[in-house]
Amino acid sequence: MKAVFVVNPAAKGGKALGRWTAFRKTVAFPYQEFMTKGPGHAKAIARGFAAHQEKENVLLIAFGGDGTVHEMIAGAAGAGHIVVGSVGAGSGNDFGRGFRTFGSAEEIGAYLGRRHASPALDMGEVSFGDGATFVNSAGIGFDAVISRGSGRSSLKPLLNRMGLGKFVYALYTVRALFTFRTFGLEVTHDGERQEYRDVWFATVSNQPYYGGGMKISPKSDPADGLIELTVVSRLSRMKLLLVFGSVFFGAHTAFREVDCRQGRSFSLKADRAVPLHTDGEDAGNTESGEPVVFTVRPEAWRLAGQQRTGRSGIKHESTP
Numbered sequence: 001m002k003a004v005f006v007v008n009p010a011a012k013g014g015k016a017l018g019r020w021t022a023f024r025k026t027v028a029f030p031y032q033e034f035m036t037k038g039p040g041h042a043k044a045i046a047r048g049f050a051a052h053q054e055k056e057n058v059l060l061i062a063f064g065g066d067g068t069v070h071e072m073i074a075g076a077a078g079a080g081h082i083v084v085g086s087v088g089a090g091s092g093n094d095f096g097r098g099f100r101t102f103g104s105a106e107e108i109g110a111y112l113g114r115r116h117a118s119p120a121l122d123m124g125e126v127s128f129g130d131g132a133t134f135v136n137s138a139g140i141g142f143d144a145v146i147s148r149g150s151g152r153s154s155l156k157p158l159l160n161r162m163g164l165g166k167f168v169y170a171l172y173t174v175r176a177l178f179t180f181r182t183f184g185l186e187v188t189h190d191g192e193r194q195e196y197r198d199v200w201f202a203t204v205s206n207q208p209y210y211g212g213g214m215k216i217s218p219k220s221d222p223a224d225g226l227i228e229l230t231v232v233s234r235l236s237r238m239k240l241l242l243v244f245g246s247v248f249f250g251a252h253t254a255f256r257e258v259d260c261r262q263g264r265s266f267s268l269k270a271d272r273a274v275p276l277h278t279d280g281e282d283a284g285n286t287e288s289g290e291p292v293v294f295t296v297r298p299e300a301w302r303l304a305g306q307q308r309t310g311r312s313g314i315k316h317e318s319t320p
């Protein structure tokens, strides 16, 4: 198996480059190296490998954050000869909380030598713009506003350099808490229609974690051919803060204002334009009254190493 590193030198406010310089000295197997030049480049590199099947299978290793591995999986989707691995070198690294990642070059060497499992896992697809994908989660509302604000923040590089990257997220959470306007939502799922009022956010998950370690969807399993919807609605600002705090432990699902559902497809129609995120990256605004469909694409990509999460079944809460 051929090993290819795709390095995002800009991840974690540029710290990833220094980490890569040290990491590459520890690599004791032959490899190819690519440096990404900007948004979309990691996807294009993965697409290039996906389009040309050689004799050898390819292990594509993302060296960066969630954005980098998200792009690489999108580019490699459907190519059976590509296995995707990751070394978490970003600020949030939610991918590494839900999926097995490599901690050292030695581990990658061992994987290449021993041919560990490469399970085929699910990916999410979103009918938005030219079509978007997610491996962790995608959603609309309050959390997407935070992703947008913290992603664009001029404070992010500075706080990242100081090792305080997570503060950017906290800062924008508090800001959104005071400025966000809730919305009405219609969800269609399995031929059933559900209406929600005063919605803060609706997130569709493929794995349990998002937002830098919040366990938003505790029962999500990227190997089950299903995705999970979490809708948070009809909460005061203060109670939302409480629910947000409990998300770190996955305890929020006990609140009656948190509704969880499981399925293969969810159509979400908001009554006003709302920001959308895919894997924590800003994806633009949905249009008022226009449905956005979130669908699971089962066994779309292969992960290097045994999958770490995996349970089945989900508690269906009562709806508001």
Ligand SMILES: Nc1ncnc2c1ncn2[C@@H]1O[C@H](COP(=O)(O)OP(=O)(O)OP(=O)(O)O)[C@@H](O)[C@H]1O
Residues within 6 Å of the ligand: 008, 009, 010, 011, 012, 013, 036, 037, 038, 039, 040, 041, 064, 065, 066, 067, 068, 069, 089, 090, 091, 092, 093, 094, 280, 281
């Ligand atoms: N050379 C580059 N210069 C600037 N941005 C780049 C470059 N290469 C890639 N990018 C972009 O950097 C963005 C952030 O990358 P990534 O998500 O990997 O790191 P992060 O934001 O630090 O980590 P995390 O998403 O885990 O918090 C991505 O949108 C990616 O497309």
